[in-house]
Structures are given as C-alpha cells and as structure tokens.
Amino acid sequence: MNIEKQDRPRVVVIGGGFAGLNLAKRINTQKYQVVLIDKNNYHTFQPLLYQVASAGLEPDSIAYPLRKKFRRKKNIHFRIAEVTKVDTKVKTIETSIGPISYDYLVIASGAKTNFFGMKNVEQFSIPMKSLVESLNLRSRILEQFEDALNQDQVNEINKRLTFVIAGGGATGVELAGALAELKNKILPKDYPDLDIRKMQIHLVEGSDRLLASMSTKASEKAERFLKKLGINVWTSMRVEDYDGDIVRMKDGMDIPSKTLIWAAGVSANPIDGFQTDDFERDRFLVDGNCQLLHHEGVFAIGDVASFKPANEDRPLPMLASVAMQQGNYLAKYFNKNLNYKNFKYIDKGTMATIGRNKAVVDLKKFRFSGIFAWFVWMFVHVMLLVGYRNRVIVLVNWFWNYVSYNNGLRLIVRNSKEDPKSNEKRTNKKSVHL
Ligand SMILES: Cc1cc2nc3c(=O)[nH]c(=O)nc-3n(C[C@H](O)[C@H](O)[C@H](O)COP(=O)(O)OP(=O)(O)OC[C@H]3O[C@@H](n4cnc5c(N)ncnc54)[C@H](O)[C@@H]3O)c2cc1C
Numbered sequence: 001m002n003i004e005k006q007d008r009p010r011v012v013v014i015g016g017g018f019a020g021l022n023l024a025k026r027i028n029t030q031k032y033q034v035v036l037i038d039k040n041n042y043h044t045f046q047p048l049l050y051q052v053a054s055a056g057l058e059p060d061s062i063a064y065p066l067r068k069k070f071r072r073k074k075n076i077h078f079r080i081a082e083v084t085k086v087d088t089k090v091k092t093i094e095t096s097i098g099p100i101s102y103d104y105l106v107i108a109s110g111a112k113t114n115f116f117g118m119k120n121v122e123q124f125s126i127p128m129k130s131l132v133e134s135l136n137l138r139s140r141i142l143e144q145f146e147d148a149l150n151q152d153q154v155n156e157i158n159k160r161l162t163f164v165i166a167g168g169g170a171t172g173v174e175l176a177g178a179l180a181e182l183k184n185k186i187l188p189k190d191y192p193d194l195d196i197r198k199m200q201i202h203l204v205e206g207s208d209r210l211l212a213s214m215s216t217k218a219s220e221k222a223e224r225f226l227k228k229l230g231i232n233v234w235t236s237m238r239v240e241d242y243d244g245d246i247v248r249m250k251d252g253m254d255i256p257s258k259t260l261i262w263a264a265g266v267s268a269n270p271i272d273g274f275q276t277d278d279f280e281r282d283r284f285l286v287d288g289n290c291q292l293l294h295h296e297g298v299f300a301i302g303d304v305a306s307f308k309p310a311n312e313d314r315p316l317p318m319l320a321s322v323a324m325q326q327g328n329y330l331a332k333y334f335n336k337n338l339n340y341k342n343f344k345y346i347d348k349g350t351m352a353t354i355g356r357n358k359a360v361v362d363l364k365k366f367r368f369s370g371i372f373a374w375f376v377w378m379f380v381h382v383m384l385l386v387g388y389r390n391r392v393i394v395l396v397n398w399f400w401n402y403v404s405y406n407n408g409l410r411l412i413v414r415n416s417k418e419d420p421k422s423n424e425k426r427t428n429k430k431s432v433h434l
Helices: 018-026 046-053 119-124 131-149 154-160 170-190 216-228 320-335 371-384 388-404
Strands: 010-014 033-038 042-044 063-065 076-080 083-087 092-095 104-107 111-113 162-166 200-204 232-234 239-242 246-249 254-256 259-262 266-268 283-285 298-300 350-353 359-362 367-369
Touching: 010 018, 018 033, 018 320, 046 131, 046 170, 046 371, 119 239, 119 259, 131 154, 131 170, 131 259, 154 162, 154 254, 162 170, 162 254, 170 200, 170 216, 170 350, 200 246, 216 232, 216 359, 216 367, 350 371, 359 371, 367 371, 371 388
Parallel strands: 010 033, 010 104, 033 076, 104 298, 162 200, 162 259, 200 232
Antiparallel strands: 042 063, 083 092, 111 266, 239 246, 246 254, 350 359, 359 367
C-alpha cells in the first residue's frame, strides 16, 4: 500500500463503523500516523437500515463518506480495501490493494449475518445488514406488489403479498411496524388495483418473547402494539427452511411467501490469521484495554470483540453504544501512551420503535412506552447520526412522512433479474383478474 511511513508509530484501523470511526476521530494524530481501511467509502448507521428498506428514508441520509469526516484531520490516511489476513509475526496485514505494516493494529470489522448453517435460507431470504442489502430489500418488497398485479391465481397473489420477518429483536420489530404503516397508509393509494388488505406480515421469533434483550414489560407492549397494527406475531417458533416459495417452521407450520426477511441473527466478522484460542464464538477475546489476550499491540473493538466486564461471564452485547464507547476509550488509551484504566461500559438503556407514535424505552431507572418514548427514540437516533446534513434530512423526511403519509421514495432501483436471490423471472401477463 502506497503510504509513506512516518517517524511516529502507525496505527492501522480495520473498519470505519461505530467503533473504528470513533477511534479515528479522537486519536491524537500528532502522536500517531493513522491508516483507516474499510471496504466501503462510507460509514453506515445500521439502526436505521430498516427505514431505507421500508422506503422511509433515502440511503444517503443514513451513511456518511469517511473521507469527508477526516478532511480536516492531518496524518490520517483512508483507503478503500478489503482486509483479508493479519500476520502478527511480521506486523503486516494483507488487503485487496496490497500489504501494509503496522505498529499497532485495531480490528473493528463488525459482524455479519448469521444464517445458522441453513443454506436454503441463505440463498433465498433477504438479509438487512448493509446499505446495499436494505436497498435491495426495498426493491424486492415493492416488486412483490408489481408482480401481484400480473397474477390471476389467488394463491400466487397471496404469496406475493405475504411478508415473513425472521427475528423478533429490535430490527424485526421495527421493520414489521414500518411495513404495517406502508400497508395501512401508503400502499392502498399506490395500488388501487390490488386489495392491500390481503397483505400479511408475519413476525417469527425463536424465544418466548419479542425484544428478548429488553424488559418483559417492553416485550409485552411491543407485541400488543404490533398486533394492533395487524401483524401476526409468532413466538417460540423458528424458521427451518425456505425454498423461495414456502417458509417452513420447526413445528411443521408452513407460510407460503415470496419474501423472507432475515433479521434473526449476526455473528462476528473476524479477520483471518489468528488461532482458535484467540476467539470465543468468532469474537476476539480481549483484556480490559481491548487488547487481544495473546497478541500485544493488536486490539479489537465493537461487535468483533468479546469484552467481558470484571467478574462477568457474558461479553458485552453487539450494540452501537458498546462499539462507540470502545472506540472513544481506545483513542484515549492511545492518547495516554497506552497507560490508562480499563474500559468500563456505561449502559444508557435500550429502545425500539413500532410504527408511528409508538416505541418502548428501557432506561436504568425508568421504563416507558407510547408517544413520549417515540419522541425519545427519534431524538436519540437523530443525535447519533453522523453529519449535520444527515440529521436535518432525516428530521425533514420524518416530519414530511408524518404529515403527508407520502415520501415518494418507493423506487425500484434495480432490475429484478439482477437480484441474485430472486428465484423467478418477473411475469408480465397482460390479463388481470382480481
Ligand atoms: C439492522 C440493524 C439494526 C441495528 N439496530 C441497533 C440499534 O437500534 N441499537 C444499537 O445499539 N445497535 C444496533 N445494531 C447493532 C449495531 O449496528 C452494531 O453493534 C454496530 O454497528 C457495531 O459497530 P462496529 O464498529 O463493531 O461494526 P460496524 O458498524 O458493522 O462496522 C464495521 C466496518 O468494518 C468494515 N469491514 C468489515 N470487514 C472488513 C474487511 N475485511 N476489510 C475492510 N473493512 C471491513 C465494514 O465495511 C464496516 O464499515 C443494529 C444492527 C443492524 C444490522
């Protein structure tokens, strides 16, 4: 990689997500030469991906160009590249644009979708882990309505109007709520030739309650809100197989559907070059300073790190707030010449929204739901977005959606034949019998 070595130590950071970005923003570049590498040239605000998928926000408003972020910061070099391997013996990483050496390495490569080894599900379902995937999902959802218009068999129409979401965590719950809003307020006007009341949304969760990481009160409220919006909630159920036409559940129940949205799990996304004893469930085992247990000078932060607070067996959850705090912490640790107290996570609470006017919020001392929770949810998400422009655009979009029920983002931006997961060619029958 064509980056001149300086006389200050070089810190290579893999990943410009929540963890890597916050580290790169705060590290003192008078003391260190920083090289930030990401396979994309932008940071993605993943908590709002579901709004892109459900045509509520444009993709650009939840992403931020990494180069723009560091325009005014000296001694920071950004490169678009995929990191493929780390060689800790010679302190070098291999990337798609060539190798680069490091004095310190920070791995912040996040997580990837976990299909739990179900090959068919991986082939035919649609995940929502990246901007590209959420845009694909938006197109795929809208295509179902276009295709339904061209069908004359009731079961074929129903299959296209049935959407199954696997995973009842915050992502699944929020997406289900957003799809219900589309069904109830927007699609009937866009598709007067279709009976949109036939649209079915199923939310399938393996454990016995939605939002399992939140309080039982929040779970119950979320389930009640979703059912009120017309969503079929299935708890203690698991998707076992999917062939692009029928979603098969563990207990033998089948749901005919052309769209299975996979929000049921992620696993860490580590980089090659390490031994099995460096990991726990694919996450790098780290000490109190986020340094790998067996590799001095190599750090892991965010989703890819298994950080266990003192006297606890369970690692911190894969959350944006953990990743951001670890990024901030590690910058401080470097700035203090690697001599600073251990990282301590401050849990500021969790929240999820369910359509308009409804959300559930669990703070340390308070739990609340309803419209006030919805405003808190909006405020927190806007404030966490990167860039003032994005904040303003998201706020304007939300306001416009709220008053008009019509944001005009319902574009199919690719040909379905290009969709590698599309299991059929679009039909173009002329006659329509509904
Ligand atoms: C749909 C969705 C909704 C979510 N909602 C919430 C929420 O409401 N609240 C919450 O707290 N958390 C939420 N999360 C989790 C949160 O987004 C993650 O915990 C957070 O993104 C982790 O930050 P990170 O920096 O570890 O990884 P990421 O933000 O995923 O960043 C990893 C970066 O590394 C880059 N990268 C990966 N591999 C390589 C490679 N080999 N070479 C080069 N670059 C690489 C990626 O391009 C990416 O930019 C959500 C996640 C998803 C997917």
